[in-house]
Amino acid sequence: MVEISSEVESDICFITVKGDVDASSSIHLDQSINEATRQFKKILIDCQHLNYISSAGLGVFMSYINDLEEKGIKMILFNMSPKVHHVFEILGLDQLLKITGTEAEAKEIVNGV
Numbered sequence: 001m002v003e004i005s006s007e008v009e010s011d012i013c014f015i016t017v018k019g020d021v022d023a024s025s026s027i028h029l030d031q032s033i034n035e036a037t038r039q040f041k042k043i044l045i046d047c048q049h050l051n052y053i054s055s056a057g058l059g060v061f062m063s064y065i066n067d068l069e070e071k072g073i074k075m076i077l078f079n080m081s082p083k084v085h086h087v088f089e090i091l092g093l094d095q096l097l098k099i100t101g102t103e104a105e106a107k108e109i110v111n112g113v
Contacts, residue, residue, distance in 0.1 A: 001025065004032045012110060013040040018049035021057030030060045033075075037064065041073050042110045046103065048079035053087060065096050074098070078106040 002025040003018040013036040021029050036043045061077075068075050076098045080088070088094045100106045107113075 002028055004028050006032055006036065008040075011040065012042040012044055012107070014044050014046060016046040016049070020052040020054075021050065021060075022052070022054040023056040026054070026056040026060050029057060030063070033060065033064055037067060037071065037073055037075075041071075043073060043075040044103070044106045044110060045075065045077045046079050047077050047081070047084060050080065050084050053084055058087070058091060058093060061093060061097060074110045076100055076106040076110055078103055 001019050002021050005016045005018075007014050007016075015032050015036060017029065019025075033043070033045075064075070067073070078100045079102065080099060085094070085099065088097070088099065098109060100109065
């Protein structure tokens with residue numbers, strides 16, 4: 001089960017992911033990211049409470065890589081547990097997506113500081 005919430009701070013869309021993203025719940029993650037990419041150029045995804053992500057969930061992130069580049073959207077994932085970060089590393093997604101340790105680091109990058 002996954003719980004996804006969004007909030008806006010200035011010109012940044014924050015998406016918080018809690019729980020497990022698997023085949024049945026990845027559609028909710030996809031919907032949230034899709035909506036954010038239509039409205040914002042800066043998207044920060046808080047993964048602090050992301051306990052598990054399946055290949056379907058990883059596929060959601062992979063499906064946006066080209067769109068982000070083409071549309072000039074900065075999307076940064078932060079607060080990821082070592083276990084979840086390792087899954088991104090195994091597939092090389094840590095090289096294709098920006099992942100930082102903290103919200104402060106993510107804000108600095110997204111704002112070009």
